[in-house]
Amino acid sequence: MKLKTNDNVKILSGKDRGKTGKIIQVFSAEGKIVVEGVNKIKRHLKAKGQGQSQKGQVLELSAPIPASRVALICPKCSQPIRVGYKTEAGVKKRVCRKCKEYVD
Numbered sequence: 001m002k003l004k005t006n007d008n009v010k011i012l013s014g015k016d017r018g019k020t021g022k023i024i025q026v027f028s029a030e031g032k033i034v035v036e037g038v039n040k041i042k043r044h045l046k047a048k049g050q051g052q053s054q055k056g057q058v059l060e061l062s063a064p065i066p067a068s069r070v071a072l073i074c075p076k077c078s079q080p081i082r083v084g085y086k087t088e089a090g091v092k093k094r095v096c097r098k099c100k101e102y103v104d
């Protein structure tokens with residue numbers, strides 16, 4: 001997984017195409033991410049409690065999307081980019097393929 005929490009990404013396909021947002025969760029095993037404000041779904045909570053003292057609610061939350069549907073936005077050149085890797089002093093770092101700057 002080339003993406004991390006707090007990365008800014010641009011959505012490349014789907015109904016939120018063109019939107020940008022911050023990654024709030026990463027599921028590396030599934031290759032999915034959750035982007036703030038993207039792929040919103042509504043969850044209906046049923047009324048609960050005796051005599052339904054708690055009213056039903058509608059919650060809006062962001063559902064995970066495949067990481068392949070987004071591009072990382074480079075913090076240096078502000079463009080949607082492809083991520084490369086460079087090893088410096090034994091540490092693997094992410095690098096922008098456009099401006100060659102480190103992304104981390």
Ligand SMILES: [Zn+2]
Pocket residue numbers: 074075076077078079081096097098099100101
């Ligand atoms: Zn860059």
